[in-house]
């Protein structure tokens with residue numbers, strides 16, 4: 591008897607032009623286009639195994655080993671139903687020889703290799719891996735753009751994780767969402783020197799979720815309307831050109847401006863929403879002062895901060911500058927040595943005591959921020975631009991022979 595199963599992994603993406611606001615909450619159609627950098631799944635990824643079997647009684651999903659309810663009409667149910675429909679329409683109806691596995695129930699096991707407690711958005715990589723694994727299971731001929739329209743209905747930002755490199759999500763104009771798709775602006779290989787330093791900032795309290803926060807912004811913020819109409823269209827074009835020309839200075843300026851404006855529309859929401867905290871703001875001050883030095887030398891910006899719906903900072907920088915930036919961050923935010931993994935070999939063999947590396951560049955005004963205690967930034971993840979979803983071998987599958995998580 592055949593086993594119908596496939597495993598895929600998918601990357602995290604961090605937007606430089608932020609998606610914030612829906613014009614259709616069910617189809618997840620945005621009020622503006624957005625653009626992101628896909629991060630390397632060698633470091634951060636979701637892995638998902640899907641299996642279809644006539645013996646399964648209902649669709650079931652386990653996230654990190656724990657069953658997650660698939661609510662009827664909810665986002666998970668929608669994505670699974672849409673993938674079954676694609677299988678039926680593009681494979682089974684066209685070729686009657688193909689097994690009708692779209693009728694079978696599915697078991698899905700998903701695993702994130704980064705802790706949810708790190709406060710990193712897992713919904714983007716999670717829904718992208720779900721859609722990619724079902725696309726392999728169902729042997730769909732569909733393009734990543736077509737799949738992005740389904741991942742989008744799981745979580746808006748997930749549509750951008752169907753591609754590697756630099757990815758735009760065009761908002762589209764059709765009411766049914768047919769043209770609200772992700773598209774690759776440039777592949778990973780175009781600008782592999784693009785690196786990212788994620789500063790994981792402690793956050794005890796549970797903030798406002800993206801979904802409810804952006805809905806409130808749509809309902810109450812006048813500033814959002816200005817952003818949608820007069821700011822984002824021009825920025826999408828300028829940052830796409832900056833990426834194509836590998837113009838880091840322009841890329842950095844737009845990235846920081848757009849992060850600032852996203853947090854400004856959050857503040858303009860009623861009641862106001864604050865995602866950044868004192869640590870986030872201190873990291874902004876460090877990046878601004880660091881850039882001031884390089885601007886003074888006529889070198890343009892060398893670092894760009896961006897913040898999503900939480901206090902974590904992501905600093906984009908070219909590979910050649912990451913070490914200096916890391917040393918600067920550690921000077922203000924000492925690290926627990928055992929927490930640091932030098933995955934990209936920045937400091938070479940054996941020098942894992944990151945705090946011993948702390949130093950600020952010559953001429954840096956040290957008064958721009960206070961020095962914090964160990965734990966204020968509870969981890970640093972150094973990664974880089976990466977590729978899109980990968981098909982993994984059966985050995986890497988997350989479901990045991992009995993169809994339950996291993």
Ligand code: DP6
Pocket residue numbers: 604605607608609610618624711713744745746747748800801802897898899
């Ligand atoms: C600030 O994609 O998590 O990260 O579509 O409601 O699931 P839903 O929201 P989500 O929002 C992401 C918002 C953001 C900006 C971005 O990734 O573009």
